[in-house]
Amino acid sequence: MVISKKRRDIENCELSGQHRRRQDFFLADLFGYALKGDMTSMEVPLFSLSTKPDLSIWKWESQDGKRCITVTPSVLGRATQHDKDVLIYAISQLTAGVDRSFPDVANRAIRFTAYDYLLATNRGVSGRGYANLKESLARLRGTTLTTNISTGGFQIDEGFGLIDKWRVVASKECPSRMDAVEVTLSAWLHNAVHAFEVLTLHRDYFKLRKPLERRLYELARKHCGRQAMMKIGLDLLRQKAGSRASRKEFRRMVREIMVADNLPEYRILLDHEDKVTLYTKDSTRLVRSLSEHASLCVDAS
Structure with a gap:
């Protein structure tokens, strides 16, 4: 892929922090x-899976x-699994800044353009996309x-909010279109980033439309870790x-997700006993894990 000189200059400048x-x-x-994604919200169900206001x-x-x-909602309802995209985007950028030792990472206020956010999170850049943001x-x-x-x-x-405050800057000519967005993370989340209590997510996470699909992917990513699989009862x-x-x-929703096989x-x-297995799509890693497990069983006997 050919990268323009301007793009190379921008990326080199980013890496140096100049x-x-x-x-x-x-x-x-x-x-x-x-x-x-931060590890705590990947493990703990902070966000609502409902598509209607959860009060x-x-x-x-x-x-x-x-x-x-x-978790206590406002009159607008509890923040949803899709609302979490704002935090994932902010945390991802901030973690990259911490990795590169940028001087502005000490700030909990994070500024970005709405257009960049909407593109990065696989959303449309129509008026509806800006309104949803x-x-x-809120x-x-x-x-x-x-x-x-x-x-x-x-x-x-x-008690503290998922974010402390937010503000949007828009031009007078087009007030519905956001030029800049500023979000102040809670100290709780900001501490997690600086302690690197985060895990890498697959880029296709933002392509998952169902809240439960996103949540199950998070749980698999958090609990499988370096392991190839995890087993858990349906109720848990x-x-x-x-x-x-x-x-x-x-059970019906999980079965639908199993058949669709959309999780990255x-x-x-x-299974028929309501036992759920979440396992990697990496066949080499899966076979290695099963072989090691079989060896341990033989040794134990």
């Missing part, structure tokens, strides 16, 4: 960054009872967390996914 100046926000204008208070507790979190920002700001889960070695025992999976669907309805990197298998 174009960054000290300012009160992080400028999210990087190319070639990896998609990142209920959500409470989660780890199986050992040591970690808990309460504004609605996402729900993220209105959703409050109360938790004892620490990030970056710090425990914040207070429903709890980890944060689904309010009945057991029967959740992973597949789902639901």
Whole structure:
């Protein structure tokens, strides 16, 4: 692929950090960054899977009872799995900045263009796309967390929003079109990025349209890790996914996702005993894992 001299100059400038100046926000204008998600929200169901306004208070507790979190929505409803795209985009850019030791990464305020965000997250750049972004920002700001889960070695025992604040700059000529968006991350999320408590996501994550598809991919990515597969009961999976669907309805949705096979990197298998297996699509890695497991079983016998 031929890269223009201008593009090469921009990327070289990014890597050196020469174009960054000290300012009160992080400028999210990087190319070639990896998609990142914070580990806590990949494990804990913070975001609503509903496509309608979710006005209920959500409470989660780890199986050992040591970690808990309460998510309280505003009158607009709890932030959704699709609203999370704003945080993924911001975290991805900020993590790239931390990797490159840019001076502006200390700022929790992150500035980006709405157009770049909409393209990166596989959304249309129509008026509806800009309106959806504004609605996402409002729900993220209105959703409050109360938790004892620490990030970056710090425990914040207070209620705080997923983002502290947001603002949009638009021209007078076209007020519906956002020129710049500024989002201030919570200290909780900002600490997680600087402690590298993040995992790389596949670029096709943004192509997943169903909230549950996205959530199951996150769980597979978080819990499989370097392993080739994870096994989990349907009821526990429903709890980890944060689904309010009945057991029967959740089983049907999981089966649909299994048949569609749209998840990047992973597949789902639901058996007749309601046991769910999430496993890698990398056949070499899968065979190696199964062989190692078989060897351990032989040694144990």
